[in-house]
Amino acid sequence: MSSVATPIIDLFAGPGGLGEGFSSTGNFNIVASAEMDPIAHKTLTLRAFFRILREQAPERLADYYAFCNGDADTPYTEQSLPYWEEAEAEALCVELGTSEGNRTLDEAIVKNLPKDEPWILIGGPPCQAYSLAGRSRNKGKLDYKPEEDKRHFLYREYLRIIQENGPALFVMENVKGILSSRVNGERIFHSILRDLSAPFELDKNGEASGHEYIICSLVTGTCFKKGDDPTKLDPKDFVIQAEDYGIPQKRHRVILLGIRSDLFSGSVPRLQGQPQVNVRDVISDLPQLRSRISRTADNIEEWKKTIQRNVGAVASYMTKKGGEAFRPLSDYCVRSLNALAAHNLDNGSNQLQRKLWNVDKVLYKKWFYDNSLDVILNHEARSHMESDLTRYFYASCFAEVFGRSPKGPADFWVPQLAPTHSNWQSGNFSDRFRVQLSNEPATTITSHISKDGHYYIHPDPKQCRSLTVREAARIQTFPDNYFFQGNRTQQYHQVGNAVPPMLARMIAESILELDLLAKR
Known part of the structure; x- marks a missing residue:
């Protein structure tokens, strides 16, 4: 990392997607990151180690790859242990909002932030209280009171760091549901805008002191400053629709850029639109896998027989009862079954050997690929129940024939496909x-x-399964050498909660265009 790289503090970091994007530019240096989940923290620490080796001791990267490739039990050796200890000091497993967690973070900030030098705060406070799904679950709790849910106010831990340390800029990310979430009748988003634009501390005389911030939209250039009326804003101005910027998913998130008012020149960075990237563009080169069968003996022959038996019955029923409208689908199911019979796919339970892929087959190959990897990390198929195998096969065939995913009883009209849910x-x-x-x-x-x-x-019925962690990570734009730790469920959770690193890099690059960070 360059000695002139701008320091970053990353709060609520998860596995590190936002920080990965910033650090990948070479212009930013993560000096401390905070995450409370111990498994996500393991991933965060391992990635910090990789980044430190890459910048400080590239000759020791072989230790990291030996761990990834299954040739070593730890990612470090005696020679690289000091760098591992540096990574452990950078990635903090702390719960913000607790006295111990806040003290640990504050000590790291004092130790690592240079005096009178610009730095950036990034992060996304937990979203469960703001998301539409989370709010729906909360409505079912008779004793639930939003004003007593501390998750609504975790952004104040972010605010506290701004108050006490005055970053040059900050980037805060959250779910779109935050725009409509209310506490005591007031939109939480309006409170956040007011608090972040004027995050003053009160001195012992009760006087306000500290910096003001201009809250900017990276999409429209809309700005909010102290004293503005948040009800006059269109909150959708702050929503980034990731698919408009070359990210292969329809991920819509609120992202706020705060620029310290003494550094604000009136110019607001804007993300530049990119061509749409599809699922095929980023996962088609990964090894094909078959699903596994849960609650029964699992092997390739049994898997084939199960699908052929059940889907064959569905196709036969469609041919008899569905008429000409469903004949293309029943025919496609049969053709896919015949193709499946010729495949002997692995389920990924062992690390799959990486082959020399056709590098023109996938977009962003320079971003994803790493020739030092001998295996495909985190690429293992789930087990599915027999009934779900049938539905998955049918659904993927349906999508291929009709160009859309099937919905509800109208499309899952064959009796064998109906779930038992009341x-x-x-x-x-x-x-x-x-x-x-x-x-x-x-x-x-x-x-x-x-x-x-x-x-x-x-989308491929011959694989008859859900996405693997690696496929989900590709869609989230994590590089292939990003090794998610924990069991498979924990890996999925980390990937799903992360900010797409490539989108984070675009944000970082737009900030660099302002040339604010060179000011002292």
Whole structure:
């Protein structure tokens, strides 16, 4: 890392997607990151180690790759241990909002931030209280009171760091649901804008002191400053639709850029639109995998027999009852079954050997690929129940024939396909089984992917499965050498909660264009 790189503090860092994008430019140096989840923290620490080696001791990167390739039990050796200890000092496993967590972070800030030098604060306070899904769950709790949910106010931990340390800029990310979330009848987004634009501390005489900030939209250039009326703003100005910027998913997130008023020149950076990138563009080169069968003996022959038996019955029923309208689908199911019979796919339970891929087959190859990897990391298929295998196969065939993912009872009309859920016919879960269409950006990768694969069905029926962690990570634009730690469920959770690193890099590059950070 260059000695002139701007320091960064990363709060609520997760596995480090936002920090990865900034640091990848070579102009920013993460000096401290904070994450409370111990498993995400392991990923964060491992990535910090990789980054430190890359910049300070590239000759020791072999230690990292030996760990990734399964040739070593730890990512460091005696020679690289000092760099591992540096990574552990950078990546903090702390719960912000607690006295111990805040003290640990404050000590790291004092130790690592240079005096009178510009620095940047980044991060996204936890979104569960703001997301539409989270609010829906909370409505079902008789004793739930938004004003007593501390998650609504974790942004104040972010605010506290701004108050006490005055960064040159800050970047805050959150779900779109924050725009409509209310506490005590007031939109939480309006409170956040007011607080962030004037994050003053009161001195012992009760006088306000500190910097003001201009809150900017990276999409429209809209600005909010102290004293402005937040009700006059269109909150959608602060929503970045990731698919408009070359990210292969329809991820819509609120991102606020705060510029310290004494550095603000009136110029606001704007993200430049990019051509649309589809699912096929970023996962088509990864090794094909078959799903596994849960609750029964699993092997390739049993897997084939199960799908052929069940899908064959579905195709036969469609031919008899569906008439000409469904004949193309039943025929495609049969053709796909015949193709499946000729495949002997791995399930990824062992690390798959990386092959010399056709490097023109996937977009962003320079971003994703790493020739020092001998294996495909985090690329392992889930196990699915027999009934879900049938639905996944049918759904992916349906998507290929009709160009859309099937919805509800109207499309899953064959009796063998109907789930046993009592509310299936209500229409409330019409999108319960969703195929990620190969010729479109994916739907949003969220932490729900850790619960089941129903919303994330692979478009290839011959694989008959949901997306792997690596495929989800590709859609989130994580490089292939980003090694997610923990069990598979924990890996999915980390990927779903992250900021796409490539989008973060675009934000970082737009900030660099302002040339504010050279000012003293």
